[in-house]
Amino acid sequence: MAGPSDELPVPLPVGLVDQPQDTSISDMDNLRTFFEYSLPELLPHPKDHTSSEETRDPATFDQHLPNYLRLHNIVYLPSMVTELENIAENALGDYLTRKGALPPTDGLFPSHSALNLALEKADLENIINEEKVVHVYEKLAPKFCAIVAATLEFQRDSWGRDNLKWSSKSNYAKSKAIADGFLQLTKVPMATSGKLSEEYQAMIKNFPIIGVWEFKSLVAGRLDLLRAFRSLCLQEQFSWTGCTHGDNCVFQCKNTESTYYPLMSWAPMGYDATEPVCGEHSSTPPASFSLPDDFDKAHMQHATVIAQQVFAEMVIHDTTFGSLSTGRYDIFLRRDRSSGEMGITDIIDTTSKGYAKQLVGLFIAMLRDARQRSNLLKTSPEPVTWTKQRPEKLWYRRHAKKIQHEILHEIRHRKVLMIIPDRKIGLTEPKNLAFAQRSPYLRLYPLPQVSTILEPTEFLRFVAHPRRRVTEAVVSVSDRQFEGLPDFEATVYLKHAGAGSAFDSDLSYHECSIYNKLRRDKGACSAIPEILGFFGHANTERVEAPIPYTALVLENVGSSVISCKQVSLELEEQCKTALGLIHEAGVLHGRICLSHFIIRNSEASDSKGPISIISFGHSRYPEPGQEGDRQKELEVAQLAYAFRTLKDTLKEDQARLDEDDGDLELAVTRRTPMSMSYDQVLNKRRRLELALSMLPSLSPALSTTSD
Numbered sequence: 001m002a003g004p005s006d007e008l009p010v011p012l013p014v015g016l017v018d019q020p021q022d023t024s025i026s027d028m029d030n031l032r033t034f035f036e037y038s039l040p041e042l043l044p045h046p047k048d049h050t051s052s053e054e055t056r057d058p059a060t061f062d063q064h065l066p067n068y069l070r071l072h073n074i075v076y077l078p079s080m081v082t083e084l085e086n087i088a089e090n091a092l093g094d095y096l097t098r099k100g101a102l103p104p105t106d107g108l109f110p111s112h113s114a115l116n117l118a119l120e121k122a123d124l125e126n127i128i129n130e131e132k133v134v135h136v137y138e139k140l141a142p143k144f145c146a147i148v149a150a151t152l153e154f155q156r157d158s159w160g161r162d163n164l165k166w167s168s169k170s171n172y173a174k175s176k177a178i179a180d181g182f183l184q185l186t187k188v189p190m191a192t193s194g195k196l197s198e199e200y201q202a203m204i205k206n207f208p209i210i211g212v213w214e215f216k217s218l219v220a221g222r223l224d225l226l227r228a229f230r231s232l233c234l235q236e237q238f239s240w241t242g243c244t245h246g247d248n249c250v251f252q253c254k255n256t257e258s259t260y261y262p263l264m265s266w267a268p269m270g271y272d273a274t275e276p277v278c279g280e281h282s283s284t285p286p287a288s289f290s291l292p293d294d295f296d297k298a299h300m301q302h303a304t305v306i307a308q309q310v311f312a313e314m315v316i317h318d319t320t321f322g323s324l325s326t327g328r329y330d331i332f333l334r335r336d337r338s339s340g341e342m343g344i345t346d347i348i349d350t351t352s353k354g355y356a357k358q359l360v361g362l363f364i365a366m367l368r369d370a371r372q373r374s375n376l377l378k379t380s381p382e383p384v385t386w387t388k389q390r391p392e393k394l395w396y397r398r399h400a401k402k403i404q405h406e407i408l409h410e411i412r413h414r415k416v417l418m419i420i421p422d423r424k425i426g427l428t429e430p431k432n433l434a435f436a437q438r439s440p441y442l443r444l445y446p447l448p449q450v451s452t453i454l455e456p457t458e459f460l461r462f463v464a465h466p467r468r469r470v471t472e473a474v475v476s477v478s479d480r481q482f483e484g485l486p487d488f489e490a491t492v493y494l495k496h497a498g499a500g501s502a503f504d505s506d507l508s509y510h511e512c513s514i515y516n517k518l519r520r521d522k523g524a525c526s527a528i529p530e531i532l533g534f535f536g537h538a539n540t541e542r543v544e545a546p547i548p549y550t551a552l553v554l555e556n557v558g559s560s561v562i563s564c565k566q567v568s569l570e571l572e573e574q575c576k577t578a579l580g581l582i583h584e585a586g587v588l589h590g591r592i593c594l595s596h597f598i599i600r601n602s603e604a605s606d607s608k609g610p611i612s613i614i615s616f617g618h619s620r621y622p623e624p625g626q627e628g629d630r631q632k633e634l635e636v637a638q639l640a641y642a643f644r645t646l647k648d649t650l651k652e653d654q655a656r657l658d659e660d661d662g663d664l665e666l667a668v669t670r671r672t673p674m675s676m677s678y679d680q681v682l683n684k685r686r687r688l689e690l691a692l693s694m695l696p697s698l699s700p701a702l703s704t705t706s707d
Contacts, residue, residue: 027105034110034356035360036357038354039350039351042136042327043124044128058241059312062265063242063244066266068340069269069315071311072237072240073339073342074238074341074342075342076346077278077334080278085361087277087365088364091360099157103158103159107160110144118139118144122139133215133218134181134215136327137181138166138167138181142359145360147161150164153367153368163185164363165186166181166182166183172184179214179310179322181213182212183212184210185203185208185209199374199375202377206270206377207370207373211321212310212313213322214309218328222326226329227347228302230344231290267317268318270373271376271380271383272373277320322335330350333345411553414443416441416442417441417533417551418440442535446531446533492554495508495551508534510616515528515616527577527578527579527609527612529608531553532553534552535552537549554614558598558601558612561575561597564599571599572643574611575643577609578611587621588619589616589619589635590617590620591617591618592635592642598612600612
């Protein structure tokens with residue numbers, strides 16, 4: 001690392017070589033020299049640079065922000081840059097007053113050699129797109145300014161940026177309104193005390209990101225675009241692009257219940273600082289901000305979209321400051337929450353003398369603003385806008401049943417469904433599964449009321465575990481009528497031909513026919529979940545003699561009886577009643593197991609009974625006469641035994657829990673590996689013998705009755 005005698009270039013030209021060191025330069029001189037530092041001129045690659053000047057349209061998050069979070073006006077801050085320079089000077093003066101002298105300009109101090117090394121690594125000759133602009137900018141400016149700003153503001157004993165970091169990525173970044181750069185606080189103990197102060201911990205908790213940067217490529221971010229952006233402060237009111245769906249929007253953009261619990265996008269909004277870091281705005285922007293009559297209107301449209309985009313990025317992290325940058329030019333931004341205004345500076349030339357000082361002042365301003373606002377949240381009542389509960393989740397819970405029914409309605413009326421594997425499952429050799437990749441399935445039964453075949457990726461996507469024959473599949477909705485929903489989902493039961501064998505496929509067809517029979521019976525239809533569709537693999541690859549993959553989609557009505565922590569006599573009677581309805585419809589289940597008896601939750605259809613029975617792949621029709629009656633009674637006896645086994649298991653679990661003084665993990669570890677279901681504990685003959693002991697009248701049928 002360079003020593004305290006290093007001399008800094010002013011400004012730093014492209015291709016700078018090491019200069020002779022002057023040992024007479026003091027630490028203060030080195031810092032003053034750094035304050036005069038500026039960036040080299042960034043130029044687009046003459047051949048490979050992207051020619052695109054387009055800007056994305058306003059995103060769904062931006063469009064559905066409530067009115068109190070939107071940008072209402074853009075104002076000009078003529079004195080902001082000067083004030084930022086004064087903030088840097090004041091921070092230096094405060095440091096000298098308390099410490100007496102600056103730390104030695106060694107270690108991490110942005111010395112001449114450190115800046116030279118950064119320049120060599122910046123790869124200035126290959127700036128081909130916006131990503132490269134961010135990369136070069138990060139190498140040359142903010143990481144050095146963060147060192148100086150953190151040292152002066154936190155009054156560290158040595159130069160370092162442990163508590164302040166500028167990065168193009170952040171662990172605190174949200175999944176919507178993603179910025180290109182972040183100034184963030186880090187959980188590194190202070191060098192002076194070896195621990196995080198209470199005030200700093202509160203700052204990290206409330207405002208881990210204190211500034212955002214939006215970048216444009218050297219082509220898209222030409223000077224004309226920034227001039228158009230600057231001219232937005234001449235408008236009386238900013239034109240925010242909202243939802244275009246009107247009354248048909250699923251967000252229901254009408255806030256009728258509470259001012260601060262909108263049924264749309266959301267972000268927490270705290271207080272404005274009591275002592276704003278930058279001064280008053282100007283009501284009369286300079287005449288130079290006006291654009292000529294022949295100015296390209298496309299630049300104005302892009303500038304308006306960019307203003308909405310960067311303001312949304314500031315909103316989602318509740319930051320006061322931001323920056324619009326092309327690497328060659330900057331415009332600093334300041335947000336006022338109470339008025340919905342965004343103050344902007346004039347266009348800043350990053351190659352002009354003193355840019356580093358302005359950036360250091362901006363970083364310190366961000367720190368001081370975050371400190372003030374964090375203290376306000378501690379000493380004052382939290383504003384109603386500072387809610388940690390996402391309003392769309394509140395709305396979803398309030399309307400969950402309605403949305404669930406809408407999604408199920410979509411499933412019933414689609415001819416094609418897309419089934420994809422769960423991303424959490426690492427499939428390396430998916431040879432025997434049709435939906436190891438995205439696979440379309442065509443409806444076989446019942447026929448949809450809407451016959452139009454839409455593109456499978458446009459509406460419903462089933463995410464399922466590909467190695468399980470029966471799985472809970474997550475259905476995500478992406479359709480025009482659902483546009484604007486924040487990833488609303490529903491779950492269904494998905495049963496597919498597991499290994500793709502003909503036997504599995506035959507079972508699926510047989511099970512579908514049984515469901516079809518039961519759904520036509522007035523009594524039995526209340527004891528089964530609704531069948532949403534039976535689908536066959538579309539074979540879009542045109543494989544000859546394809547394996548007959550099938551998928552049976554059922555309503556997800558609740559959890560199985562086997563997951564109950566307590567078993568009541570009422571629950572047992574309800575299961576027997578449901579099984580009796582199946583028997584009255586002329587069907588034997590074939591595999592009585594408590595995991596096949598589902599307790600319906602409150603979100604399920606109201607027209608059904610409290611218990612639904614699933615898994616009819618091994619069902620059959622009873623024999624005529626007394627033989628059939630005995631077969632039905634045998635299944636009832638098997639159900640009674642299953643409940644007795646479950647009760648005994650629960651008692652054993654409770655006894656082990658009591659024995660282990662309530663230590664659940666220890667009790668589970670010591671638990672005997674046995675299933676609560678009798679058909680996984682005993683063999684077939686043993687099950688029938690025990691069931692027979694509960695129902696002696698079945699003795700003659702023992703030798704002739706199969707499972």
